[in-house]
Amino acid sequence: MHDPAPPPTVSAAVAAELEQHADHCFALMGNGNAWFLDAVVRRGSIGLTAVRHEAGAIAAADAHHRASGRMALASVTYGAGFANAVTPLAEAAMARVPLVVVVGDRPTTGARPFDIDQEAVALAVGAPTVVVDPAAPAASAHRAAERARVERGPVVLAIPYDVAHAVAPPEPMTGRRAVGAAVPAPDAEAIARLADDLARAERPLLLAGRGAHLAGAAEPLRAVAARTGARTASSALGSGIFDDAAAHLGICGGFASERAAHAIEEADLVVVVGAGLNAFQTRFGDAFSTRARVVQVDVAEAATHPRVDELVRGDARAVAEALLAALEDAGVRAGDERPGAGWAEAGLADVTGIHDERPDGDDAAVDGRIDPRRLFRVLERILPRDRVVVQDGGHFIGWAPTYLSVADPSRLIMVGTAFQTIGLGLPSAVGAAVARPEATTVLVTGDGGALMGLADLDTVIRTVRRGVVVVCNDAAYGAEVHQYAVRGVAEAPMLIEQADFAALGRALGAEGAVIETIDDLAPLEAWLATGAEGVFVADCRISREVVAPYIVEIREAAMRAAAR
Numbered sequence: 369m370h371d372p373a374p375p376p377t378v379s380a381a382v383a384a385e386l387e388q389h390a391d392h393c394f395a396l397m398g399n400g401n402a403w404f405l406d407a408v409v410r411r412g413s414i415g416l417t418a419v420r421h422e423a424g425a426i427a428a429a430d431a432h433h434r435a436s437g438r439m440a441l442a443s444v445t446y447g448a449g450f451a452n453a454v455t456p457l458a459e460a461a462m463a464r465v466p467l468v469v470v471v472g473d474r475p476t477t478g479a480r481p482f483d484i485d486q487e488a489v490a491l492a493v494g495a496p497t498v499v500v501d502p503a504a505p506a507a508s509a510h511r512a513a514e515r516a517r518v519e520r521g522p523v524v525l526a527i528p529y530d531v532a533h534a535v536a537p538p539e540p541m542t543g544r545r546a547v548g549a550a551v552p553a554p555d556a557e558a559i560a561r562l563a564d565d566l567a568r569a570e571r572p573l574l575l576a577g578r579g580a581h582l583a584g585a586a587e588p589l590r591a592v593a594a595r596t597g598a599r600t601a602s603s604a605l606g607s608g609i610f611d612d613a614a615a616h617l618g619i620c621g622g623f624a625s626e627r628a629a630h631a632i633e634e635a636d637l638v639v640v641v642g643a644g645l646n647a648f649q650t651r652f653g654d655a656f657s658t659r660a661r662v663v664q665v666d667v668a669e670a671a672t673h674p675r676v677d678e679l680v681r682g683d684a685r686a687v688a689e690a691l692l693a694a695l696e697d698a699g700v701r702a703g704d705e706r707p708g709a710g711w712a713e714a715g716l717a718d719v720t721g722i723h724d725e726r727p728d729g730d731d732a733a734v735d736g737r738i739d740p741r742r743l744f745r746v747l748e749r750i751l752p753r754d755r756v757v758v759q760d761g762g763h764f765i766g767w768a769p770t771y772l773s774v775a776d777p778s779r780l781i782m783v784g785t786a787f788q789t790i791g792l793g794l795p796s797a798v799g800a801a802v803a804r805p806e807a808t809t810v811l812v813t814g815d816g817g818a819l820m821g822l823a824d825l826d827t828v829i830r831t832v833r834r835g836v837v838v839v840c841n842d843a844a845y846g847a848e849v850h851q852y853a854v855r856g857v858a859e860a861p862m863l864i865e866q867a868d869f870a871a872l873g874r875a876l877g878a879e880g881a882v883i884e885t886i887d888d889l890a891p892l893e894a895w896l897a898t899g900a901e902g903v904f905v906a907d908c909r910i911s912r913e914v915v916a917p918y919i920v921e922i923r924e925a926a927m928r929a930a931a932r
Contacts, residue, residue, distance in 0.1 A: 375536070377403060377534060377535060378502050378527065378532060378535075378536045379406070379505075379527060379532050379533065380407040380410075380536065381505040381536040381539070382505050382506065382509045382525070383407040384411065385507075385509035385513070386509050386513060387411070387414055388510075388513075389468070389513040389517070390438065390439040390440070390513075391414060392416070392429075392438075392803075393415070394416075394417050394425045394428040394429045394432065394441070394443075394795075395416060395418060395419070396421065396422050396425050396443075396444055398444065399446070400444075400447070400449065400472010400527070400529055401445050401532075402445075402532075403527075403532040403533045404532065405443060415802070417831055420827055421824055422444040422445075422449045422450070422452035423791070423792065424794070424798070424821065424823065424824040425444055426442050426444075426456035426459075426469060427456040428442070428796065428802075428827075429469075429799060430456060430460050430465050430783050431783050431795070431800045431803070432799035433803075434465070434781050434783070435778050435779070435804050436778070436803035439467075439513065439517065440466060441470070442467065442469050443469065443470040444472075445472045446471060446472035446473055446486065446529065447484060449471075450471050450472075450486050451489070453469070455791075456783070457493055457524075459783060459784055459787040460495070460521070461494030461495050462786035462787050463786040463787075465522060466519075466521065467516055468525055469523070470525045471486065471524055471526050472526075472529055472532070473499065473529065474486075474529065475529045476502075476528045476531060486524070487499075490524045495521065496515065498511055498524070498525050500526060502528075502531040502534055502536075505536050505539075506536075506539050507539060508525070512524075512525040551682065551686075552667075553682065554683075554686050554690045555682070556690075558678075558681075559680070559687065559690045561678075562663055562678075563691055563695050563700075564698070566695065567596065569636055569710075570709060570711075571636045571708065571710040571711050572596050572598040572635065572638075572639065573599050573601060573617075573635035573637065573639070574589060574610075575601045575603070575620050575638060575640045575641065576602050576606045576643065577605060577606045577641065577643025578777055579666065580606060580609060580641045580643070580688075581606055583642060583684035583685040585683075585684035585685040585688045586610075588685060588688035588689045588691075589610070589688045590611065591688075591692055592695070593610070593612065595692070596695065596708055597708020597709065597711065598615070598639075598708055599617050599631065599708075600615050600616045601617045601618060601620040601624075603619065603643045604619050604621075604648075604769045604780065604782065604785075605777060606642070606643065606777050607769065607773075607780050608774050608776040608779065609776070614720050616719065617632055617719055617722055618722065618724070620655055621648045621649040621651050621655055621918075622649075622917065622918030623766065624651075624655075625725045625726050626917075627725050628719075628722050628723050629651065631719065632656065633655070634657070634711075634714050634716065636657070636659060636660055636661065636710070637661050638656050638662045638663070639663050640662065640663070640664045641665040641688070642665065642666065644673075650673065651921055652921060652925040653675070661678075662675050662676050662677050663676070663678045663679075664676045664680070665682065665684055665688075666679065666681065667683060668681075726770060729742035729914065730742060731885065731886045732911075733913045735912070737884075737909050737912075737913075738883065738884070738885065738908060738911060739910075740840060740908075740910045740911065741767070741914060743908055744768065744770075744771035745771060746886060747838065748771055750889065750892070750893045751772070752808045754807045754808060755774070755779065755807055755809070756778075756779045756800045756801070756803075756809050757772050757774055757781070757812065758781045758783075758793060758796050758809060758810065758811045758812070759785075759793070759812050760790060760792065760794075760812065760813035760814060760818070761784040761789055761791075761792070761793075761814075761817060762790055762813075762814035762846060762847055763814070763845075763846030763916060764814050764842075764916070765916070765918075766916025767812070767840070769782070779807070781796055781800045784796075790817035790820060792817075793811055793817050794811065794818065794824040794825055794827070795821060795824040796811070797809050797835060798827050798831055801828075801831065801832040808896075809832050809833075809834070809835040810836050811836070811838065812838045813837065813838070814839070814840050814842070814845075815840070815841040815843065815867055815869070816845045816864060818839050818869060819864070819867060822872070825837075825873065825905075828903055829876045829902075829903045830877075834900075834901050834902065834903075835902075835904070836896075837873065837903060837904070838906050838908060839905065839906065839907050839908060841908055843864050843866045843912075844862055844864055845863075845864065849862050850915050850916075850919045850923070851922060851923060851926070866909075869905055869907040870905050870907040872905070873903065873904075873905030873907075874905075877902075877903075878904065878905050879895055879902060879903070879904045880904065880905035880906070880907065881904075881905075881906060883907060883908040884909045892904055
C-alpha cells in the first residue's frame with residue numbers, strides 16, 4: 369500500500385498557477401524561496417536555471433522575455449537576497465518587462481531583525497508587490513502574473529516565510545480569467561490625418577522601436593513604407609524590423625552612421641512607432657529637422673518627448689493596419705511617383721548600405737591596442753549568422769549594435785540600458801540562450817561589467833549551449849574616461865588593472881584566448897568552424913584612444929548645457 373500524496377503547500381499552489389503563465393524560472397535559492405523552488409523542481413512543468421547572484425536571476429529572466437516574448441519569471445530569497453536584486457528590478461520596470469519575481473518575505477507574525485520593508489523598496493523602483501494570501505495562494509499568483517502582463521512591468525510576489533510550507537486550502541477557479549490590456553482602438557480621424565500626412569509628405573520617415581516589434585507591426589509597417597515611399601529607421605532595440613535595404617537608414621540617433629544621420633534630418637514627416645524617443649534616439653534633440661512634423665504612435669497616454677507634434681494612441685499593429693486601409697481608400701499605391709518623391713530629389717532614392725558607412729578602423733590604434741571598429745568588422749564576418757547578440761553597458765556599447773547585424777529585434781538584447789547600469793551582461797546571456805538554444809549566443813561586455821557580474825560567468829559556461837563572450841577589455845571604465853577624464857577629472861578611479869578573462873573562462877571550463885591583434889582572432893574562428901558546443905571567451909585588448917561617436921555627442925550635449 370502506497371502512502372497518500374502529501375497535501376499541496378502554499379508554495380506548490382503558487383508554482384502550479386505560475387505554470388499557466390511562464391515556462392522557465394531563473395533563481396538563486398535561499399531560506400525564503402526554498403519551498404517554492406522545491407515545488408518547481410518536483411512539479412517539473414517549469415524549466416529552472418540556477419544562477420550565482422540574485423541580480424543575475426532577474427537579469428536572466430528579463431533577457432529571456434526580450435528574446436522570446438514570453439512572461440519572465442525569477443525567484444530570490446528575502447532580505448539581503450532581495451536587496452541584491454534591486455538594480456535589475458529597476459531596469460525591468462523602466463524597460464517595461466512583464467516579470468514575476470517570487471521572493472521570500474517576513475513572517476506574518478512580524479519583521480525579524482534582518483528584515484527590510486521589501487514592499488516599499490520594490491515600489492520605489494517601480495515594482496508593485498502582491499503578498500501571497502495563505503487562504504488563496506493560487507489566486508494571489510494569478511493576480512501577480514496578470515498585473516505583470518497587462519501593465520507590462522515587474523511584479524513582486526512575496527511568500528511570507530511562515531506560510532511557505534503550510535498546507536494550501538482548496539481554491540475555486542472562478543475569477544481567474546485573463547484580463548485584457550486596455551489598449552485604445554485607433555481613432556479614425558487621427559488615422560485619416562496621418563494617412564493624408566504620409567501621402568502629402570515629400571520625405572516621410574518611419575521610425576520603429578521595440579514596441580512595434582512586440583505588437584507584431586513589422587509587416588504592416590513595411591507595407592506602409594512601400595506605399596508611401598518612406599525611408600525607414602529603427603531604434604537600437606528595433607534593429608531588424610525593416611528589411612528593404614534600398615529604403616532603410618539603420619539605427620536612428622547616436623548609433624546612426626554620419627550620412628544616415630544627415631538623411632534622417634532631411635525628413636519632413638517623422639512617424640515614430642513604438643519608440644520612446646529617449647535622448648540617444650533623438651541625438652539629444654538634434655536627430656530631426658526643426659521643420660519636420662513628428663507624429664508618435666504609442667499606447668502611452670501622453671507623448672513621451674516634447675518634440676512630438678501629435679500622438680496617435682493605439683496598438684502599433686492596429687494603427688499600421690488602419691493606415692494601410694486608409695491609404696488604400698485614398699488611392700495611394702506602392703510605386704506611385706508622388707509619395708516620397710523628395711527623397712530622390714535629395715539624392716536618397718536608394719540608400720542601400722548607408723547605415724553601414726562607418727569607419728573600418730585600423731588593425732591597431734595609436735597606442736598599439738586593437739581598434740574596436742576593426743575588431744567588430746571582423747567579428748561581423750566570422751560570427752555565425754544565426755546569432756543572438758547580448759550587450760552589456762559601457763563605452764563599448766557603441767560598437768556591437770552598429771557593426772553586428774541581427775535578423776530581428778528579439779536578437780539584440782540590451783539589458784541595462786533603461787537604467788544605465790553595467791554588470792548584467794553575463795546573466796542576460798544565460799536568459800537569451802535559454803530562449804534561443806538553437807542560435808549562437810554572443811555576449812559583448814566590458815572588463816568593468818564583466819568583473820562586476822563575474823559570478824555568473826560560471827552560469828554562462830554551465831548553461832549556454834553555444835556561446836561567445838567578447839570582452840572589450842580596455843583596462844578602464846571607458847565611458848567615464850571619455851566623459852570626465854578629458855575634462856580634468858582624476859583618472860585613477862576610472863582605471864582597472866588588466867584582467868585575463870580568457871584564463872578565468874578556462875578555469876571554469878570554457879575555451880579562451882587573449883586577443884591582442886586582429887590575427888589573434890584565428891583560434892576563435894577555428895573553434896567556430898568546428899561547430900563545437902560550449903563557450904569561447906575572447907579577451908579583446910581594445911584601445912581607449914578610439915571614442916564611440918555617441919560619446920562625442922554626450923560630451924557636446926554636456927558642453928552645450930554648461931554654456932547655457
